Amino acid sequence: MRICRGFGFTLRRELGKFGKLATFAVMVTVFPLMSLLFLAALFENGVPRDLPVAVVDNDATPLSRQAARMIDAGQFAKLVASPASVDEARGMMLEGRIDAVVVLPRDMERSVMRGERVSVPVFINGSNLLVGSLLEKDLSTTLQTFSTGIEIQKLQTKGMTAEAAYVAAMPVTFDKHILFNPYTSYAYYIMPGFMSMMLFFFAILSTVFSIGLELKRGTAFKWLSGAGHSMGTALVGKMLPYTLWFWLLSFVMMYLLYVRMDMPMNGSFAMLVIANFLLIAAYQWMGVLIVTATRGLRLALSISAGYSVLAFSFSGLTYPFIGMNEVVATLGKVLFPFTHYLDIFVDQSMRGAPVWYSLGDVAVLCLFVLAGMASIPFLRVLCKDQRQWGRL
Amino acid sequence: MNGINRYLYVARNEFVAMLRDGGVMLIMLGAIFIYSTLYTFVYRNEVVRNVPIAVVDLDGTESSREFIRRLDASPNVTVAYQTTDLEQARQLFYSHSVYGVLLLPGEYEKKISSGGQAVVSIYADASYFLMYKQLFSAATSTIGYQNIKIESARFMAAGMDGRSAVALADPVEVKVTKLYNRVEGYATFVMPAIMVLILQQTLLIGIGMVNGTMTERNLWRRYRKKSRHFSSLLVLLGKATAYVFFASIVCFLVYGVYYKILGYPVLGNELDSILFFAPYLLSVVFLGIGVSMLFRYRETAIITLVAWSVPFLLLSGVSFPMEGMPSWLYSMGQMLPSSSAITGYIRLNVMGATLDDVREEYLWLWVLAISYFIFAVLMIHFKFKMLNHRLQAELDAAAASPAAVGHIGTDDRSAFSGSGHSDTRVVELSGEAKSDSDDDDSRSVREERSGGKRVFSDKLRSDTRVVELGGKSGDDDDVKAKDAGKDEIFV
DSSP states (O other): OHHHHHHHHHHHHHHHHHHHOHHHHHHHHHHHHHHHHHHHHHTTTSSOOOEEEEEEESSOSHHHHHHHHHHHTSSSEEEEEOOSSHHHHHHHHHTTSOSEEEEEOTTHHHHHHHTOOEEEEEEEETTSHHHHHHHHHHHHHHHHHHHHHHHHHHHHHTTOOHHHHHHHHOSEEEEEEEEESTTOOHHHHHHHHHHHHHHHHHHHHHHHHHHHHHHHTTOHHHHHHHTTTOHHHHHHHHHHHHHHHHHHHHHHHHIIIIIISOOOOOSOHHHHHHHHHHHHHHHHHHHHHHHHHHOSHHHHHHHHHHHHHHHHHTTTSSSOGGGSOHHHHHHHHHHOHHHHHHHHHIIIIIIOOOGGGGHHHHHHHHHHHHHHHTTHHHHHHHHHOGGGTTOO | OOHHHHHHHHHHHHHHHHHHOHHHHIIIIIHHHHHHHHHHHHTTTOSOOOEEEEEEESSOSHHHHHHHHHHHHSTTEEEEEEESOHHHHHHHHHTTSOSEEEEEOTTHHHHHHTTOOEEEEEEEETTSHHHHHHHHHHHHHHHHHHHHHHHHHHHHHTTOOHHHHHHHHOSEEEEEEEESOTTOOHHHHHHHHHHHHHHHHHHHHHHHHHHHHHHHTTOGGGGBOSSSBOOHHHHHHHHHHHHHHHHHHHHIIIIIIIHHHHTOOOOSOHHHHHHHHHHHHHHHHHHHHHHHTTOOSSSHHHHHHGGGHHHHHHHTTSSSOGGGSOHHHHHHHTTSHHHHHHHHHIIIIISOOOTTTTHHHHHHHHHHHHHHHHHHHHHHHHHHHHHHHHHHHHHHHHHHOHHHHHHHHHHHHHHTGGGOSOHHHHHHHHHHHTTTSTTHHHHHHHIIIIITTTTSOHHHHHHHHHHHHGGGGSTTHHHHHHHHHHHHHHO
16 A cells, blocks of 8 residues: 555656656657657668669670660669769769769670670779678679570570570579568668667666656655655656556557568567567666666766667677677677567567567566666665765 | 957856866767777677578589588688488577578489579578678579589580680679778778767767756856856857867877777878868857757756767668668758768778868768858857846846745745755755746755755866856956845845
C-alpha cells in the first residue's frame, strides 16, 4: 500500500514536471518520433540508383556505343557524361560529378574482330565504400555480360547454335540465394539499427536528465521521500512513463519497418516486442548507473551521449566483429546492450532463427538492467546527502 | 568604453567563461580527441579479410577441389568448413560460425569436362553487408577465373593457340581500380566524415552550453546596462571571435597533429584546407550562437543536439549516397554546414582535389556563413528585447510595492516547506518552472547572492567570480547597489 502511494506520487510528480519543462517535453516526445520518420524518409528508396558514371569512348564504334548503353542500363549506374579523355574524367570525379569512369580503348572493335583480347580499365571512386562496391559489382557484371555476349556471337559464327554457344561461354555459372535480406536492400540492413539507436538514445538521455535534474536542483530528497523513502519505487515511478512511451514508439518503428517499408519478418514478433522493451529498460538503467557514478547532470549527459553514439560502431553491424581487434570486439559485447539487441533483431527479423536461439541475448539484456539496479543503494545515499546537490 | 573595448570585453568574457568551464572544455576540446581515438580503435584493421565460409562439395573430384583451393586463396574469404551435407552447413550458418555457404553440385567435373554447364549455388547473408560483399566478390571472381581456364583449355584442345583461346574465352578483360581508398578501408572511409561532423556538433553543443549557462545564471544583464550599452552586433562579434579563435586552435590540434598521428589521409594542399575550413567554422559558430539564444539552461544544448549527430551524418550522404535519398531531404540537409563541409573535405583531403574542384561546396559554405550571421544577430536582438522587458518589469515591480515582491517569496517558501532542505533551491525550481514570469530574474540573482554560500558548490562560486572579473573596469557598482537593495527587500 505504501509502495503504491509512493509510486503514484512519483508518477504524478514526474508527469507534472514533464509538462512544465518545454524543451525536455519536446526532447522526449517530438524528437524521437521525428527521428524515426526522418530515417524512414531517408531510406525510402532502399538502394541508391543512378550513381553517376562516365564513359571515355576512345573507340566510337557501334560496339563501344553498345557497351556504353549497357553500362547506362546497369542496375546502379547511370551514364551522365562522355568526357574526351581520362584526365577530363578525373577532373569530373574530383568535382564530385561522377563516381566511376570506364575507358573503352581505341581500336576496341577492330581488336575484337581480329580475335585479340582487349582490356577495359575501370576507375572507381573508392572514398565511399557503399557507392564504390555497388559500382564495382554493377560495372564488372555489365562488362562481363558484354564480354560473354561477344564470345557467344563469335562461337555462333563458328557454327554453334545459340544455346550451345551460351553453355560453352559459361561452363560454370552460379545461382544466388540471398538467405536473409533477399532484396539486398541497404535500407533493410541499416534502418533497424539506426531506428532502435534513436529509441535508446532518447531513453537514456531522458532518464539521465530527469534524475540528474533532481540532484542539480536539490529536489532529490523530496522525490525520494515522496516515494515513501524507497529508492526503487522512486526510480520506477519516475522512469515507467518513459519506458512505456518509448516502448510505444518501438511499435511505430516496427510499423515503419514492416508495413511502410515492407521489410520481411521471418521470426518471432513477440520476441522482438520483448527485445524492444528490454533495450529501452536496459539503457534507462544504464542511465541510472551513469548518473549515480558521475553524480552530476552535465557530466552524466555527456557520458551517456557518448555511450550511446559509440554503441553503433561497437555493435558489429556496419563493421563486423571479425574485422576488429579482439579486445575491441569483447568490449563491444560486454559494454553495450545494443549489440545484443541487434543480435536478436537480426536473428529473429532477418534470419528467422528459432526463438530459443535468442534467449541468451535476452538474458544479457536483463543483466544490464540488473547492473543498473545495483546502483540503487548508492543513488539513495546521493539523494539524501545535500552536499551532492547542485553539482554541475 | 569605446566600441573596440566593448568588443574586447565581450570576447574576453566569453573566452574566459569557456576556458574555466570544465564541462564545456570536455565537449569542445576533449570530445573530438576521445571519439576519434575510440573510433580508430574500432576500425583499426580497416578491412575484413578472411570471412569464414563453408563449402558443400557434392562432387569431391579434383576439379571441385581446385575450385575450393582457388576460392580459399582469395584474401576476402577463408573456407573454414568443408562438408558434403547442406544441413550441416546450415547449422554452422545459424550459429554464426560461417557467414556464407557455397555449394558445388554433384557431377561438377563431369559437366565442365563434357561441355555442359555446372551451376554453383551461393548462399549469402545480406544482413551484414560488408561480409556479404566479401563472399560475393570472392565467389564471382573464382567462377570467372574458372570459366576462362576451362574454356580456353577446350579451345586449345580444338586446335587454337593459347593467346587466341584466352581472347575468345574472355574477349573483354575488365580491370577495376579503386581510386583514393585502394584497400577499401573502413576507417579511411568513415573517419574523415565523422571528424568533420564531430567538430560541428561539439562546437554547437559547447556554444549552446556557454550561452545556456549565461541565461540560467542571468549573466546577460551585464550587457544591458544603461551606462554601457552593447549592441547585438557587437555582442555577436565578440562571442564569435572567442569561439572561432578557440575552434581554430582545436582544428590545428586535430588536423595538424592528431589526425596525422592516427594516419588518416591528408592529400590536400594545407592552404586550401585552411581556406575551406574558414567558412565552415564561421557558419557553425554563427549557427551555434543563433540557436543557443533559445536555450534557457546549461543542459539544453546537450539534450537537444546530441541525438541529431547521426541523422546529420546521414544527411551529408556519406553512409547512404545522395542518389539514394529523396531530393527534398537532401536539400534540407544542405542547410547544415556539415553536409557541404564533409563532401568537400573528403574530396580535398582523401581524393586530393584542389579548392577550385570544391568551389561549389566552398561558395555554399560562405552563403551559409552569411545567412547564419544574420540569423545570429537577429536572435541576439530578440534575446535582448525580451531581457529589456524583463528588467523594466522588475524595476517597476520593485518600485511599486516591495511588500508584494516579498510576499511571492514567502509563498513559494511555504509551498515547498515539505522538503525541509534548502528552501532557496526550491524557490529556484519554482522560478524556473514559470521562468517567463517577470520576477524570475530577481529571484535567481538573490539565489546567487544569498543561497550561494550554502547550496551552490564551490565551482559555481568560482564561475561567478569569473564572470565578475570582466566587470571590474568600473560601473559594476551600480549593479551591486541595486542587488544590495534587493537583498533588503527579500531577506
